[in-house]
Amino acid sequence: MDYxxxxxxxxxxxxxxxxxxxxxxxxxxxxGLVVGSRPAVAHLYMKQSGVLAGLPFFQETFNSLxxxxxxxxxxxxxxxxPDTSKYVTQPAVEGEKYTYDGRPILLAVVKGPVNQILRGExxxxxxxxxxxxxxxxxxxxxxxxxxINWNGSVxxxxxxxxxxxxxxxxxxxxxxxxxxxxxxxHMVMLKDxxxxxxxxxxxxxxxxxxxxxxFSSKIEVECRSVSEALTACEAGADVVMLDNMKGEQAxxxxxxxxxxxxxxxxxxxxxxxxxxxxxxxxxxxxxVSCGKLTQGYQCLDxxxxxxxx
Numbered sequence: 001m002d003y004x005x006x007x008x009x010x011x012x013x014x015x016x017x018x019x020x021x022x023x024x025x026x027x028x029x030x031x032g033l034v035v036g037s038r039p040a041v042a043h044l045y046m047k048q049s050g051v052l053a054g055l056p057f058f059q060e061t062f063n064s065l066x067x068x069x070x071x072x073x074x075x076x077x078x079x080x081x082p083d084t085s086k087y088v089t090q091p092a093v094e095g096e097k098y099t100y101d102g103r104p105i106l107l108a109v110v111k112g113p114v115n116q117i118l119r120g121e122x123x124x125x126x127x128x129x130x131x132x133x134x135x136x137x138x139x140x141x142x143x144x145x146x147x148i149n150w151n152g153s154v155x156x157x158x159x160x161x162x163x164x165x166x167x168x169x170x171x172x173x174x175x176x177x178x179x180x181x182x183x184x185x186h187m188v189m190l191k192d193x194x195x196x197x198x199x200x201x202x203x204x205x206x207x208x209x210x211x212x213x214x215f216s217s218k219i220e221v222e223c224r225s226v227s228e229a230l231t232a233c234e235a236g237a238d239v240v241m242l243d244n245m246k247g248e249q250a251x252x253x254x255x256x257x258x259x260x261x262x263x264x265x266x267x268x269x270x271x272x273x274x275x276x277x278x279x280x281x282x283x284x285x286x287x288v289s290c291g292k293l294t295q296g297y298q299c300l301d302x303x304x305x306x307x308x309x
Contacts (some may be wrong), residue, residue: 003174004056005152007166015166016060019123030113038115041307042121045087046100048301051097051139052107053174054131057167067110067219068120095174100110104303114306121304129166131171131299135291138175147286150281150295152288153178157269159291168294180289184305188213189241190220202228206235230272233261241289244270247279254284 004008046052055072062068072090092107110117134156141154155178160168169179181187188209190202198205202221209219220239221232229240240249240257240277245268254266267287268280 001095001172003053006173007056007170009060011166012056012060013064016057016123016127017064019061019127020120022066023123028289029115029119032119035114035118037113037115040117042110042117042231042304043087043106043307044108044110045305046107046300047100047104047301047303048062048137049098049100050132050300051095051175052092052132053135053171054128054167055094057127057131058108058124059119062110062112062117062125063114065112065120070112071111073107073110073126080225095135097136110304118303125149125304126300127167129299129302130297131167131174132197132302133297134168134171135175135292136300137297138172138177139275141290141293142176144214144277145281148278148281150171150282150285152281152286154277155180155287155289156209156293157289157291157295158183159295161294172293177293178287187239188217188219189222190219190237191300194242195222202231203235205239206232210236228258229253229257230260233257233264237264239265239267239287241267241269243268249274249283250280251285257283 020264036275044058059070062070065262073089073094073101074093086105087123088101089106098105138154138156139160145152145154148214154176156169156172157180165183169182172179181189188207190209195202195205195274198208206219206221213219218238219236220241222243223229223232223239224245229242232240244252250268254268265285265286267289268285269289269291272280272288272290273292277288277290
């Protein structure tokens with residue numbers, strides 16, 4: 001699947017250029033002064049098993065630096081022959097799951113002025129390692145869901161890093177998880193604070209939301225009980241989130257809601273991990289959302305090494 005086509009290229013260019021600018025706020029790069037601007041070659045290595053994700057961010061980071069060119073190992077030109085005693089070359093495929101056998105996996109070659117390569121090194125690697133971490137955790141949870149014969153959606157949440165949301169949401173997509181709402185404008189979600197700030201009246205909250213968003217947006221309501229969920233459905237909610245319930249309690253609440261409102265999407269959420277997800281899944285549960293996918297993920301290990309002449 002061409003995940004990269006889902007990204008707005010102009011926005012990604014601007015995002016990556018801003019990352020580079022943020023890393024040199026005083027306009028001086030003394031390390032770059034030390035090494036100069038001679039032509040250099042660097043190898044991108046993956047050094048941990050997992051799902052590869054984030055190639056567009058790595059690519060655009062170096063595109064924003066003068067003279068730098070990235071050649072991915074699935075491209076035939078300018079890709080070195082593998083020295084299998086030190087590393088193994090594999091095609092760089094977004095969304096592919098790689099197995100690390102102790103030898104670094106060569107995925108790309110970066111050519112350009114050495115000071116520019118080093119200027120972009122850490123920024124590009126940070127985006128790649130974090131995006132791949134989200135994708136790897138997402139794939140693990142989705143694979144587990146399928147292994148227990150549950151075909152609902154494993155979703156992220158809006159618990160993303162400010163300024164880094166697009167990378168983490170993209171990682172969810174590449175890993176096979178649902179991105180959930182991409183931002184505050186994507187779907188109306190009425191959480192407990194919205195309801196409390198509206199006097200605790202779920203029906204009035206939904207009414208106001210519908211008057212604002214019209215027919216074109218879905219409305220989701222966070223519910224703490226079956227009673228609240230049924231009230232939200234009656235008011236016209238499209239999605240109910242059963243939040244912070246125990247597994248058996250959540251499944252029973254979902255059964256009651258679906259029994260009366262078959263067209264409503266039922267989501268369960270609240271501290272769910274892969275270890276506990278099986279307690280929540282069932283025929284009446286459509287979505288299991290997990291904030292940990294974008295809030296507690298492990299970064300994958302990549303390195304970019306300048307090659308000696």
